[in-house]
Amino acid sequence: MKTIDQYNFAGKKALVRVDFNVPLDENYHITDDNRIRAAVPTIQKILNDGGAVILMSHLGRPKGGPEDRYSLTHLVSRLKEEFNTTVMFANDCIGPEAVTLASALKPGEILLLENLRFHKAEEKGDPDFAKQLAALGDVYVNDAFGTAHREHASTAVVARYFPNDKVVGYVMQAELENARRVLENVERPYTAIMGGAKISDKILIIERLLDKVDNLIIGGGMSYTFVKADGGTIGSSLVEEDKVDLAARLIAMAREKGVQLMIPVDSVVADAFSNDANIDTCLSHHIKPMWMGLDIGPSAREQYAAVIANSKTILWNGPMGVFEMSNFSVGTEAVAEAVVEATSRGAYSLIGGGDSAAAVNQLGYADRVSYVSTGGGALLEYMEGKTLPGVAAIERNDY
Ligand code: 3PG
Ligand code: MG
Numbered sequence: 001m002k003t004i005d006q007y008n009f010a011g012k013k014a015l016v017r018v019d020f021n022v023p024l025d026e027n028y029h030i031t032d033d034n035r036i037r038a039a040v041p042t043i044q045k046i047l048n049d050g051g052a053v054i055l056m057s058h059l060g061r062p063k064g065g066p067e068d069r070y071s072l073t074h075l076v077s078r079l080k081e082e083f084n085t086t087v088m089f090a091n092d093c094i095g096p097e098a099v100t101l102a103s104a105l106k107p108g109e110i111l112l113l114e115n116l117r118f119h120k121a122e123e124k125g126d127p128d129f130a131k132q133l134a135a136l137g138d139v140y141v142n143d144a145f146g147t148a149h150r151e152h153a154s155t156a157v158v159a160r161y162f163p164n165d166k167v168v169g170y171v172m173q174a175e176l177e178n179a180r181r182v183l184e185n186v187e188r189p190y191t192a193i194m195g196g197a198k199i200s201d202k203i204l205i206i207e208r209l210l211d212k213v214d215n216l217i218i219g220g221g222m223s224y225t226f227v228k229a230d231g232g233t234i235g236s237s238l239v240e241e242d243k244v245d246l247a248a249r250l251i252a253m254a255r256e257k258g259v260q261l262m263i264p265v266d267s268v269v270a271d272a273f274s275n276d277a278n279i280d281t282c283l284s285h286h287i288k289p290m291w292m293g294l295d296i297g298p299s300a301r302e303q304y305a306a307v308i309a310n311s312k313t314i315l316w317n318g319p320m321g322v323f324e325m326s327n328f329s330v331g332t333e334a335v336a337e338a339v340v341e342a343t344s345r346g347a348y349s350l351i352g353g354g355d356s357a358a359a360v361n362q363l364g365y366a367d368r369v370s371y372v373s374t375g376g377g378a379l380l381e382y383m384e385g386k387t388l389p390g391v392a393a394i395e396r397n398d399y
Pocket of ligand 2: 376377
């Protein structure tokens with residue numbers, strides 16, 4: 001697989017697929033710019049070589065036509081600030097305006113294309129659409145790790161039109177290297193922390209991790225499916241009824257394999273799904289009717305922190321509670337602190353997944369963990385052992 005350092009961009013127009021699918025608030029301000037910051041070295045390398053950069057990305061999940069809240073115009077000022085150069089914007093990622101702006105682009109300049117997903121052809125992987133994108137540049141750089149699990153026109157199909165001029169950028173390289181660090185030759189004890197709402201998103205990864213880890217810490221909404229499988233009473237906590245048997249099987253599998261699987265012993269519970277609800281703390285196995293667990297409790301926090309403190313390799317994916325609500329963010333904060341602490345004493349820590357990465361960024365811990373992934377689904381799929389189409393398209397010559 002050719003990497004960006006093996007390519008000299010002098011005089012070239014680089015068509016760069018980035019994942020600028022960043023969260024925006026109601027005023028369209030970027031609330032977490034991790035993905036933009038991550039792509040800076042790739043863009044800078046091309047500009048420094050004497051190349052021009054054509055950036056393309058999706059944002060959100062528009063229905064297939066333009067929608068203001070998903071417009072990449074909201075990112076232009078952030079890019080100008082970052083690179084201190086001309087940043088042009090094409091109101092459509094293909095068509096005459098994009099063609100004119102791309103052909104007039106000078107070395108050292110940036111052109112940002114409007115949201116690729118304003119065309120249905122993007123997600124369909126339409127070759128004709130991909131060809132129109134390809135016509136804008138001389139070389140294709142895929143640096144969109146967060147979207148590498150999608151076989152879309154801009155992430156995979158477009159590579160066909162650059163048989164000798166396609167490379168991965170620094171984000172893609174770093175992501176793959178860091179993911180491998182928690183899959184191969186890991187230092188032990190190895191602890192995986194899995195959180196988030198749904199067990200169904202994490203089944204394959206949990207199964208795979210049971211062959212690798214020493215400790216598997218469970219948190220977030222999916223805890224209660226495990227608690228129920230373990231015979232607990234969970235009130236009106238989130239539960240995936242059709243996954244209770246599976247959770248029981250995972251608990252049994254962990255026991256067989258000698259993995260310590262930890263379910264939160266206690267929970268912060270509330271009588272409504274709201275930050276203003278009445279709150280209490282109780283054993284996760286004995287939640288009162290009409291009450292729901294929304295965060296791990298104080299004893300679980302202590303137990304988890306102790307296990308994390310003892311670990312040499314840590315993988316964290318998914319928050320421990322409803323992190324967006326301040327009353328239920330304590331568990332996630334405690335885990336983040338424990339991970340930072342372990343890292344400072346030499347452990348390797350990889351933070352993956354949109355929400356846990358956002359939590360670590362919001363808490364200001366991004367520089368105090370080993371690596372914050374820009375990928376959610378992409379990282380999970382890679383770790384599950386799946387081929388990422390965005391990587392395969394660069395690797396393979398017959399793509
Ligand atoms: C993400 O945030 O998960 C990536 O940008 C991919 O977006 P998608 O899940 O809408 O394909
Ligand atoms: Mg996703």
